[in-house]
Amino acid sequence: MRKWLMNLHLYGGLLCSSYLVLYGLTSLQFNHAWLLPEKTTSTIEWSAPVPMPSTFNKQAVADHVKAQLDLPGWVHPWSIQRDREQNFTLEVSRPGKHYAIHYDPRAAVAVVTEQRRNVAAIMRNLHGLYHGVPGLPWLRPWGWFTELTNWIVLLAVGTGIVLFAYRSRERRTNFIVMGVCGVLSLGFILYIGLVG
Amino acid sequence: MTYTIFRKIHLYASLIIAVFLLMYFITGYVMIHDQTFTHRESGPEVIETTQSIHYDGAAGDAAFADHLQRTLGFGGKLTGQRKTADGWRFTWFRPGVDIEADVTAAGDSVTLRETRHDFRGLMNGYHRMHQYNGPLLYDLWTLLYDLASLSLIVFAVTGVYLWWRHSRRKIWGVLCLSASWGLAVGTIVYLMLTR
Numbered sequence: 001m002r003k004w005l006m007n008l009h010l011y012g013g014l015l016c017s018s019y020l021v022l023y024g025l026t027s028l029q030f031n032h033a034w035l036l037p038e039k040t041t042s043t044i045e046w047s048a049p050v051p052m053p054s055t056f057n058k059q060a061v062a063d064h065v066k067a068q069l070d071l072p073g074w075v076h077p078w079s080i081q082r083d084r085e086q087n088f089t090l091e092v093s094r095p096g097k098h099y100a101i102h103y104d105p106r107a108a109v110a111v112v113t114e115q116r117r118n119v120a121a122i123m124r125n126l127h128g129l130y131h132g133v134p135g136l137p138w139l140r141p142w143g144w145f146t147e148l149t150n151w152i153v154l155l156a157v158g159t160g161i162v163l164f165a166y167r168s169r170e171r172r173t174n175f176i177v178m179g180v181c182g183v184l185s186l187g188f189i190l191y192i193g194l195v196g
Numbered sequence: 197m198t199y200t201i202f203r204k205i206h207l208y209a210s211l212i213i214a215v216f217l218l219m220y221f222i223t224g225y226v227m228i229h230d231q232t233f234t235h236r237e238s239g240p241e242v243i244e245t246t247q248s249i250h251y252d253g254a255a256g257d258a259a260f261a262d263h264l265q266r267t268l269g270f271g272g273k274l275t276g277q278r279k280t281a282d283g284w285r286f287t288w289f290r291p292g293v294d295i296e297a298d299v300t301a302a303g304d305s306v307t308l309r310e311t312r313h314d315f316r317g318l319m320n321g322y323h324r325m326h327q328y329n330g331p332l333l334y335d336l337w338t339l340l341y342d343l344a345s346l347s348l349i350v351f352a353v354t355g356v357y358l359w360w361r362h363s364r365r366k367i368w369g370v371l372c373l374s375a376s377w378g379l380a381v382g383t384i385v386y387l388m389l390t391r
Contacts, residue, residue: 010359014372017352018380024348027220030326031342072390096387122387130228136390142383146228153221156351157214164207178211185215185340192325192337193318196271196290 002166009159016149023149026127029120036120040098043115050103050110058082062090065103065110072135073097094133095125199361206354213347216340223323226316236314246307249299261286264297268308273325273334291321 013020029036053064058080065088066075073094080090088103100113130143164174210217226233251263261274264286272288272295280298288295294311313321328338359369 010355010363011368011372013351013355014359014369015376017356017373018376020348020352022380024345024352027345027348028342031328031338070391094387116388119384119388122384125387126383128224128228136387138386138390139383141379145379150221150225150228154218157210157218160207160210160214164211174207174211177208178214181212182215185213185219188337188340189216189219189322192333193291193322196273196288196293196333 002163005159005162009156009163012152012159013156016145016152019145019149020153022123022126023128026124029124036123037118038121038124039118040115041118043113045111045113047109047111049108050105051108052105056082056086056105058088061088061103061105065090065101066092069099069101069110069112070135071099071112073099073133094136095129095139096122199358202354202357202361205350206358209347209350209354213340213344217344217347219322220341220344223319226319227323230316233316234314235316240314240317241312243310243312244307246305248305249303251303254303260284260299260303261288264299264306268297268306270295270308270310273331289321289325291325292318293321 025036048069050065050068053061055061059075059077061082062075062077062080066073071092073092076091076093080088082088086105088101088105090101090103092099092101096117098115098117100115101110103110126142128146129139130146132140132143161178165171167174247268249264249267251260253259253263258274258277261277265271265288270288272290272293274286275289276285276287278285282298283301283303284299286297286299288297292313294313296309296311298307298309299305325334326338326341328335356373360366363369
């Protein structure tokens with residue numbers, strides 16, 4: 001039994017080690033941006049023909065332009081704008097890329113300003129990414145990895161407790177440390193949530 | 197000797213931060229499985245009250261925000277204060293609850309709006325609360341958040357070392373590590389290279 005638990009703890013931990021490092025670094029980055037500075041590494045501009053859509057509904061036009069340009073990612077609904085001449089601007093992004101699009105339906109041309117982001121920005125986007133990204137099928141395994149890591153961490157805490165409990169020499173001290181820290185942490189979490 | 201030190205670091209880091217770390221993984225789980233958890237159909241619950249207040253100082257300053265919290269008896273982290281057409285607006289936050297106070301220009305009356313979110317909002321609030329910008333209680337929270345983040349890196353690094361020293365047959369460990377880092381590096385490279 002102990003050997004099984006040890007193997008589960010050990011190999012589960014190794015299997016999600018890269019995600020733990022990524023989670024750790026990106027979580028630290030939320031408070032200390034200098035740790036993993038996000039940058040735009042290159043900006044290019046290109047244009048492509050986009051036929052006039054059948055409707056001028058803002059969201060439908062945005063979806064049409066994105067589909068015609070074959071861009072992966074999400075359209076940001078708040079970025080969709082239409083001017084008096086019926087030209088559209090919209091933004092599409094996905095981990096590692098950002099596209100600012102200007103679409104002229106009468107000329108049937110979209111001008112795209114494409115920004116490539118650095119590794120830090122990609123890592124931050126991968127933090128907790130579970131549902132995948134439209135148009136990027138190879139990102140689906142990352143969603144499974146996110147799910148797996150969540151479960152492995154829960155298992156690792158459980159198996160870790162049982163494993164140290166086997167060691168009679170340290171058992172008492174460890175339970176005291178864990179008990180005191182656990183009660184204080186739980187108390188603090190509840191206090192912040194209930195009282196603030 | 198090094199093995200013992202690494203083992204103790206791995207063990208005590210987990211004993212100290214386990215509950216806080218679990219909170220992050222549980223709240224994160226609720227966030228990624230958003231649709232699994234029930235939505236409150238009516239939206240967040242909003243409670244609005246208006247009452248008179250008395251304050252001797254300037255109504256727009258941070259001390260006034262403290263005064264409001266103490267006299268009206270609510271908690272939370274001050275997230276904003278700005279001048280409006282009719283006076284001042286203060287906003288506070290704590291997991292699952294947003295509080296907004298509109299104070300008249302004369303500083304003698306306050307309308308308090310408390311927005312209570314559902315379970316998912318509460319989990320989201322716990323998970324996304326960071327930044328060192330006071331008050332002390334919330335900075336302590338942020339410190340624990342940083343420690344939990346750091347502990348993840350510590351677990352991975354010490355765990356790999358302990359496995360390397362502990363295990364005689366390394367093939368399964370090498371396979372697990374390769375799968376893990378191969379997927380992470382491969383995903384990043386894929387995102388860098390695809391259109």
